Amino acid sequence: MKLKGADILINCLVEQGVDTVFGYPGGTVLDIYDALYKSGKIDHVLTAHEQGAAHAADGYARVTGKTGVCFATSGPGATNLVTGIATAFMDSIPLVAITGNVGISLLGRDSFQEIDIVGITIPITKHNFIVKDVTELAPTIRRAFKIAGSGRKGPVLIDILKNVQIAECEYTPEEPEKIIPEKVEQGKLKAISELINASKKPVIIAGGGVIAADAAQLVHELAQKADCPVTYTLMGKGCIPETDPLCLGMIGMHGTIATAKALSEADTVIALGTRFSDRVALNRDKFAKGKTVIHVDIDAAEIDKNVTATQHIMADVGETLKSLLPLIEEKQRKDWRVKVEAFKKENAAKKNTSIRAFSILKTASALAPEKSTLVTDVGQHQMWAAQNYPVNVPRRFCSSGGLGTMGYGMGAAIGAAFGSGNLSVLVTGDGCFRMNMNEMITAVSRRVPMVILLMDNGVLGMVRQWQKVFYSHRFSQTNLNQNIDYVKYAESVGARGIALNKDDDVEKVLKTAFETAEKESIPVLVDCKISEDDNVLPMIKPGQTYDKQLETLEEN
Amino acid sequence: MAEEKKYTIGALASNKSGVLTRITGLFTRRGYNIESLSACATEDPEVSRMTIILKGDEYILYQLIKQMDKMEDIIKVGCANELDCVYRELLLVKVHAAPEMRSQIIEINEIYKAKTVDLSPETMILEITGDPDKLDAFLKVIQPYGILEMQRTGVTALARGSHTLKDRTDGEYKKLSHEE
Numbered sequence: 100m101k102l103k104g105a106d107i108l109i110n111c112l113v114e115q116g117v118d119t120v121f122g123y124p125g126g127t128v129l130d131i132y133d134a135l136y137k138s139g140k141i142d143h144v145l146t147a148h149e150q151g152a153a154h155a156a157d158g159y160a161r162v163t164g165k166t167g168v169c170f171a172t173s174g175p176g177a178t179n180l181v182t183g184i185a186t187a188f189m190d191s192i193p194l195v196a197i198t199g200n201v202g203i204s205l206l207g208r209d210s211f212q213e214i215d216i217v218g219i220t221i222p223i224t225k226h227n228f229i230v231k232d233v234t235e236l237a238p239t240i241r242r243a244f245k246i247a248g249s250g251r252k253g254p255v256l257i258d259i260l261k262n263v264q265i266a267e268c269e270y271t272p273e274e275p276e277k278i279i280p281e282k283v284e285q286g287k288l289k290a291i292s293e294l295i296n297a298s299k300k301p302v303i304i305a306g307g308g309v310i311a312a313d314a315a316q317l318v319h320e321l322a323q324k325a326d327c328p329v330t331y332t333l334m335g336k337g338c339i340p341e342t343d344p345l346c347l348g349m350i351g352m353h354g355t356i357a358t359a360k361a362l363s364e365a366d367t368v369i370a371l372g373t374r375f376s377d378r379v380a381l382n383r384d385k386f387a388k389g390k391t392v393i394h395v396d397i398d399a400a401e402i403d404k405n406v407t408a409t410q411h412i413m414a415d416v417g418e419t420l421k422s423l424l425p426l427i428e429e430k431q432r433k434d435w436r437v438k439v440e441a442f443k444k445e446n447a448a449k450k451n452t453s454i455r456a457f458s459i460l461k462t463a464s465a466l467a468p469e470k471s472t473l474v475t476d477v478g479q480h481q482m483w484a485a486q487n488y489p490v491n492v493p494r495r496f497c498s499s500g501g502l503g504t505m506g507y508g509m510g511a512a513i514g515a516a517f518g519s520g521n522l523s524v525l526v527t528g529d530g531c532f533r534m535n536m537n538e539m540i541t542a543v544s545r546r547v548p549m550v551i552l553l554m555d556n557g558v559l560g561m562v563r564q565w566q567k568v569f570y571s572h573r574f575s576q577t578n579l580n581q582n583i584d585y586v587k588y589a590e591s592v593g594a595r596g597i598a599l600n601k602d603d604d605v606e607k608v609l610k611t612a613f614e615t616a617e618k619e620s621i622p623v624l625v626d627c628k629i630s631e632d633d634n635v636l637p638m639i640k641p642g643q644t645y646d647k648q649l650e651t652l653e654e655n
Numbered sequence: 656m657a658e659e660k661k662y663t664i665g666a667l668a669s670n671k672s673g674v675l676t677r678i679t680g681l682f683t684r685r686g687y688n689i690e691s692l693s694a695c696a697t698e699d700p701e702v703s704r705m706t707i708i709l710k711g712d713e714y715i716l717y718q719l720i721k722q723m724d725k726m727e728d729i730i731k732v733g734c735a736n737e738l739d740c741v742y743r744e745l746l747l748v749k750v751h752a753a754p755e756m757r758s759q760i761i762e763i764n765e766i767y768k769a770k771t772v773d774l775s776p777e778t779m780i781l782e783i784t785g786d787p788d789k790l791d792a793f794l795k796v797i798q799p800y801g802i803l804e805m806q807r808t809g810v811t812a813l814a815r816g817s818h819t820l821k822d823r824t825d826g827e828y829k830k831l832s833h834e835e
Contacts (some may be wrong), residue, residue, distance in 0.1 A: 217673070221680055226727040246727060400721035403714075 103223030104233045105134035105264040111240040125172020127199030130264035133402040147192030147537035153183020154510025159518035161497045166193040166247045173200045178219045185223040187254040193247040194254035202261040224598015225253035251279045251398040280415040292426035298367035300435045302405035307334025314417035317491045326432040328439045330358040341489035352380045353482040357446035359648040367391040367514025370418040375405035377442030400439045454633040460487040471522040472515040476508035479560035482635040484526040522548040530559045542622040543593040549622040556631040589624040599627045659713035665820045667730040670703040674728045691809035706811045738814040742786045745808045751801035752779040767793045
């Protein structure tokens with residue numbers, strides 16, 4: 100059948116199983132929005148700002164495993180997506196961003212709202228396209244989804260010229276192409292299994308690749324068979340239940356004491372779907388010195404990039420583990436487990452429970468509905484949430500890891516709620532919340548059930564913590580110094596707001612918050628007043644090794 | 656740091672606008688030191704071929720190849736250093752050549768197998784093809800006459816024998832030996 104480009108776009112999205120799109124209309128996407136209106140097959144979530152739409156599509160993708168989709172108009176609409184696209188790129192989240200652009204007769208003439216968004220997004224997309232001819236439109240959209248969702252996942256942008264949206268061409272529906280993972284090299288598997296079988300003190304590091312490959316169960320099987328403790332990166336949170344005897348907790352700059360001790364003693368590191376970023380490896384030359392390193396990653400460029408592997412496999416973690424598991428000897432590593440138990444005990448004993456955020460997060464995690472998603476912004480509250488709010492199932496955690504995008508949370512929490520059909524718990528700080536608090540309007544208008552735990556200390560806590568440690572308490576521009584009544588703000592946009600000022604009120608207030616959010620299907624903001632001097636601990640300074648973990652801060 | 660060397664990298668890419676921007680952007684972004692890059696369409700008009708000369712160590716070489724290999728527009732990429740290759744570069748150089756100097760320059764041309772492709776009352780344009788070292792040597796001799804302007808194409812390379820880049824299957828990248 101002959102269709103207009105805009106209708107072809109909507110049809111192709113439906114082909115790909117897209118049910119929800121986050122976006123914002125404008126001049127060069129009028130035809131796309133008209134086609135969306137007529138089709139009625141896709142739910143469009145109108146955000147307050149295009150950045151919110153990009154983060155929402157990202158949150159939707161993280162909880163569903165599907166590719167998230169966002170729309171924006173040309174020029175400022177497109178540039179407003181950039182931070183969201185970059186966030187998805189750094190965390191390997193599948194996203195298709197669709198922008199309109201001026202018609203071909205106006206292109207390259209600095210026309211109104213014209214911008215080279217393809218040029219701008221080259222470094223932050225897996226690939227991007229500008230569609231100048233309507234016959235290329237359907238194949239481009241199909242290819243974009245394939246690129247976004249295969250291999251190491253990531254964002255793809257399609258810039259569609261206005262004339263393409265209007266022009267007609269023949270359209271034939273197609274089934275989406277199946278993504279078949281590449282075969283795992285069998286020879287390597289044997290070598291790797293021998294290294295694991297021979298190891299006395301192995302540790303598994305599970306990263307975001309485990310979540311992306313839906314391989315948490317297989318990682319668990321490997322851990323049990325090899326009697327091997329597991330630590331996870333921020334991106335891998337949810338891949339192992341916190342209560343599991345083999346779970347060490349998080350790795351990294353603010354990882355657990357148990358992880359740091361186990362890593363320092365380990366003879367073998369089994370890195371699954373993780374890239375040894377500077378927040379994990381800290382000192383890439385010393386991180387695994389003298390240890391056997393097994394690295395499984397789908398992206399060849401990650402192998403030997405930061406840490407040199409003894410043996411590696413460039414493949415999907417799930418496919419690799421399926422073939423590897425039969426070669427792993429079922430073994431009890433008693434001596435190692437006794438040590439690991441001791442590390443875990445020490446970890447529990449030294450846990451920083453005195454800060455108010457701890458009791459808030461503990462209580463919230465106990466009260467939150469079972470299928471809710473934990474979403475964080477970036478900073479101290481993010482690390483506190485990662486440390487103290489257990490996430491025992493994959494795809495129930497959204498956080499900007501690689502890019503560290505302040506302001507990510509509001510949009511992502513909305514997207515996560517649409518993707519999961521359940522409540523989102525957003526843990527944020529006042530610095531982050533102020534960046535995109537406009538999206539609360541979106542959450543109210545679409546009646547998104549959400550509990551916002553606003554860790555309100557009046558300062559940019561993480562930056563301030565670094566100023567304490569590295570800059571002799573010179574608090575340059577980290578005091579927000581504003582008296583905002585966040586409860587009133589929440590009420591003003593039609594949400595609910597509750598102040599939380601006393602330790603004794605934590606349980607009562609949070610109970611009300613969760614009940615209200617669920618019953619009324621509405622965002623409820625809890626303004627949690629916390630001390631500006633609370634720190635994130637333990638901490639390993641950049642460039643340091645895991646045996647130099649600090650349990651208190653020697654403040655200069 | 657491992658030893659700095661020159662590496663010749665061959666790549667086949669889709670012959671579309673913007674591909675070169677993506678590739679050069681990658682080099683800038685990741686801080687690779689590229690000495691020359693030459694690119695043009697091949698016998699298949701949909702495919703372009705490029706030869707890149709990289710200055711760096713093995714770590715950078717393998718990172719560059721793997722990062723390029725990830726790009727959607729790249730069909731094949733590989734290092735040609737271990738192969739027996741024919742390397743060629745073309746140079747056009749415009750020199751001061753007053754009538755009394757011409758015969759001297761033509762004599763140099765003969766020795767280097769260069770050609771005179773343009774002659775004006777005061778200048779000559781010389782053309783020479785060869786490997787980069789030969790071009791360097793030629794320029795050294797020509798320099799004293801006064802170079803008005805010049806253009807080199809950058810190195811192009813093809814492996815000898817039946818070996819082709821298109822059919823190359825490296826499979827696995829060579830293990831890197833990092834220095835402590």
